[in-house]
Amino acid sequence: MASHEHQGRGHHDMGGLAAGPIQRAEHDPAPWEKRVDALLRLLSAPERRIMTVDELRRGIEALGPGAYDQMSYYQRWMASIANNLLEKGVITVDELGHKMAEVEARWQLNAQR
Amino acid sequence: MTSEHDHPHPHQPDLDDQPFEYHQVMAEAVGELLIEKGVISADDLRRTVELIDSKSPAEGARLVARAWCDGDFKTRVLADVNVAAAELGIDAGGIPIRAVENTAKVHNVICCTLCSCYPRLLLGLPPDWYKARAYRSRVVREPRAVLAEFGLVLPADVEVRVHDSTADLRYLVLPRRPDGSDALSEEELQALVTRDCMIGTAVPQVARG
Numbered sequence: 001m002a003s004h005e006h007q008g009r010g011h012h013d014m015g016g017l018a019a020g021p022i023q024r025a026e027h028d029p030a031p032w033e034k035r036v037d038a039l040l041r042l043l044s045a046p047e048r049r050i051m052t053v054d055e056l057r058r059g060i061e062a063l064g065p066g067a068y069d070q071m072s073y074y075q076r077w078m079a080s081i082a083n084n085l086l087e088k089g090v091i092t093v094d095e096l097g098h099k100m101a102e103v104e105a106r107w108q109l110n111a112q113r
Numbered sequence: 114m115t116s117e118h119d120h121p122h123p124h125q126p127d128l129d130d131q132p133f134e135y136h137q138v139m140a141e142a143v144g145e146l147l148i149e150k151g152v153i154s155a156d157d158l159r160r161t162v163e164l165i166d167s168k169s170p171a172e173g174a175r176l177v178a179r180a181w182c183d184g185d186f187k188t189r190v191l192a193d194v195n196v197a198a199a200e201l202g203i204d205a206g207g208i209p210i211r212a213v214e215n216t217a218k219v220h221n222v223i224c225c226t227l228c229s230c231y232p233r234l235l236l237g238l239p240p241d242w243y244k245a246r247a248y249r250s251r252v253v254r255e256p257r258a259v260l261a262e263f264g265l266v267l268p269a270d271v272e273v274r275v276h277d278s279t280a281d282l283r284y285l286v287l288p289r290r291p292d293g294s295d296a297l298s299e300e301e302l303q304a305l306v307t308r309d310c311m312i313g314t315a316v317p318q319v320a321r322g
Contacts, residue, residue, distance in 0.1 A: 015226030
């Protein structure tokens with residue numbers, strides 16, 4: 001696509017630009033994808049208001065052009081949710097790192113059984 | 114082994130070469146942290162996933178078929194989808210949804226050029242192509258070409274209107290009741306109203322014969 005078309009736009013702002021054919025293949029959302037969707041719904045629910053849908057989108061747009069195109073849809077969501085929670089101090093980098101290592105070790109163990 | 118681990122493992126067979134994809138691990142970890150901190154409960158998370166699973170285009174189809182059968186109800190749908198849906202016991206959520214009506218001379222199609230806004234509580238989760246670059250980029254510039262790729266070729270005298278959704282306002286296409294459907298029951302009509310009919314990339318078809 002011509003780069004001048006992108007002037008003054010964010011990378012996500014793609015309405016009206018040239019693009020290839022519609023890829024119509026669909027996949028049913030995986031359990032982890034539904035979990036990500038559920039986390040956003042819970043965090044944005046009126047009884048919590050920890051983050052908004054607009055904050056989700058800002059976080060996705062902040063990933064930058066490379067990540068935006070390489071990551072899958074719910075990978076982008078997850079990255080944005082985590083960054084929002086870190087920014088707001090709901091979780092810390094240390095907590096997230098430790099918990100991810102713990103989850104990975106647990107899954108590894110289960111996979112070996 | 115923890116008690117919340119009674120669900121199938123979240124990794125997919127096609128990802129076996131990288132069994133623990135980073136963001137899948139992150140999704141598990143963030144959920145567990147939020148539960149440990151009491152921000153959400155394990156029950157909240159389970160019920161919300163169940164809610165997501167329970168939503169499908171059948172909800173939207175019920176609304177459309179009722180509107181076809183009841184002109185007063187249709188008027189209320191066009192005035193306020195969320196309120197009209199509640200009449201049928203359907204929770205369409207707090208974000209306003211506007212119904213755009215197809216007629217013999219106007220065809221509507223919905224999109225979200227910036228992201229993936231979609232009437233999820235009436236249609237379920239959006240299809241992959243709705244969230245992908247090609248549809249988001251092109252449907253606002255060359256809707257007829259895009260619709261043709263879906264197999265929908267509209268007469269030149271039908272005006273095509275494209276509606277770009279936002280986080281604060283979503284759209285639902287109210288398809289036109291197809292010719293030859295007069296004898297069908299409301300339940301049979303519901304079966305004609307597919308997801309794509311309510312996105313606007315298809316129109317309801319009456320089975321022949």
